[in-house]
Amino acid sequence: MPKRTPSNPWTKPAGKPIEGKAIPRPRRTAEVQAYLPEFLRGMAITMRHFFKNTKEMMLGQKPDPVLEALNEGVTTICYPEEKRPYPERFRGLHRLTLRDDGSPRCVACLCCSTACPAQCIHIEAGEYAEGDKRRGYERYPKTFVIDELRCIFCGFCVEACPCDAIRMDTGIHATPYDSREQFIYRKDLLMEFTGRDGSRTSANPRHEPGDPTHPGLSREQMDH
């Protein structure tokens, strides 16, 4: 009976059977046929890893799972007790950096929420109250909300921020919560997070009004 040619025009030239390289079936030698020698060889590999891992664990000689991952040997880790360190530029959760006085560096310019392709950032701008030393100069975010479930972790918000106020250098993943509400991160929480080095400030300091390094806002403080 002639072999039926497939009729799908997209998978082959019309009217011709599919051409290909014939691969010979592996020969069923006595060794393979017998099954037992192959089983023992596999078992030997498993046992070698088992004893090696046990020994290294006991003696504390286990190789670094990241740096020596390409070396010989087994480099499994005991997650979550052990965690692989993320690379330096890993984008974790967002955080808001703070000034020395603890106020957020964010000036609610909405550049991040404009740049956000997932539209997961919502900011309402506010003005510091009358009498505040940052009054007039600075606006600040009255609300700053990030929906981490919507976020695609592209990092555009960090790129867009002209004040280095939003960063993704916490090095942590979102905790697996069980409701959407818990993934809505608000200003307080975002200001709580620290960078991987444990600091809440930014690595790029600048003259901020109100800081001792700032030349001042009023005529009295002018010196020129």
Next chain:
Amino acid sequence: MATIKIDGREIPFEQGDTIIKAAHRAGIDIPHYCWHPGLSVAANCRMCLVEVAPPPGRPALQLDILRWDPEKKDYVPARKPKLVPACQQACAPGMEVLSEGSDHVEEARGAVQELLLLNHPVDCPICDQAGECRLQDYWLEHQGTGKRMQQEVVHKPKAVVFGPTIVYDAERCIVCTRCVRFTAEIAKDPILSVRERGNLNEIVVSPDRELDHDYTLMTEHVCPVGALTSKDFRFKARVWFLRSARTICQGCATGCNAYLDYDPRTNTPHRHRPRDNEEVNKYWMCDEGMLSYKRAVEGRLGAALVGGEDASLEDALAAAKDQLAGIKDDPARVAVVLSAQHSNEDNYALLTLAKTFIGAKDLYVSGRPLGRGDEILMSEDKNPNTLGVMQLANAPAPKPIAALFDAIKAGKYSFVIALGAEIEVEAKDAESALSKLKGVVTIAAHDGPLARAAHVALPATAWAEQDGTYVNRQGLAQKSERALKARGDARPGWELVSKLGKELGYAMTFKTLAEVRRAMTPEAPAPSRDADRAAKPEVSA
């Protein structure tokens, strides 16, 4: 007509025109900060410098300068043509002007930009002008490099409160004096002036005064940078999120052309700003008008009311049918109230219902009471469409609403069908008068005395939520565009009238706005002059 040549392009000018004005009219944008087509010439920003070719047979005016030679590492003597500010140089027939085409002009513009930005705090993230700032635009167009000054910038007062509506930031100010000239020349209240000299100068308000006249928000609008900000708009929205609709201001009978800037994501209007129209408002608007955008969302009638209780539109229409049950037996006992607050289309629909179908003889017109007017823009009549209503219902002319209540007291009417919520008389009198009637149906966008006194109130869209035509005090019919989506159950007034007519058993057929407009064309003048303006090239002032 005499012409001048700008970069090889022939441009006609009128006697007395300056170069920039002729260019502006022809749609060529010569960069400028201090020049404004509606204000006097100050020529202090120097951004509009152009090269004017000398008259035939005369040598060009040249300046001796020192130019840095990077090879010799020294300054060498050079010559360059003397540039003139285009805002101040009057046109002469056959004059040849080089603007974009001249290297000297390009160099000068870059240098002027650098000078203006020397002490400017580049706090664009905080500044409310960001996104519509001349400094940003021209920096990209004409400079594109950093400034060479390394020293700390001059610091000046920030967030100076000028008055109830305006906050001033001296650091961002480039002292173009547009605001000073505006208050003196247009608002006729010269309370702003410049103090100090050089890089210390700043704008100040006269001692013991506040910037509190009727045109304070315009000073913010004429400011080309973010130095003046309005408290109302400050930090509320970013301009790049806003869309603009070409509306007509509803504040008074002047009918100023405006843009309503709204956020389509939240369906919220954020500000009104003037739209140039030489015949109506030129470039200006009053504070009351600029703040009147709030009425598009404030105090709205969100759902239909039957006896003061919320109801669905269907129920309300059915209730209206019950209320107006005896209307066909005695059309003489029906009073129809048109509204000077509503567009021509709404009024026309109601007029059709009243005249053609019901056969009502008596027309009244409602609206907001008279207010303050002035010589500049504000009208005493605070209704945008008084003239439109008068033109539509010219025979018989509608009577003022006070006469309606007198007639009701005399027992003349049993039914009232009304458009609009506002009345010029005491709300209490109106309510007591209307409560005696058999049926009162109101179609209103806002919650007002007329809506509250009605047995059935139908929710109409506010002016910002529908296209409409309004006739201003000069008799100009102007179209206003829809900006927002309708809130709640609101439907356009003409549609509600049509539905009411159908419910009452008449053959009202208006289904689209275009149908209403087609039907009213013979009676109302087509708003053609507005369309002409739309076709003109737009160069922002």
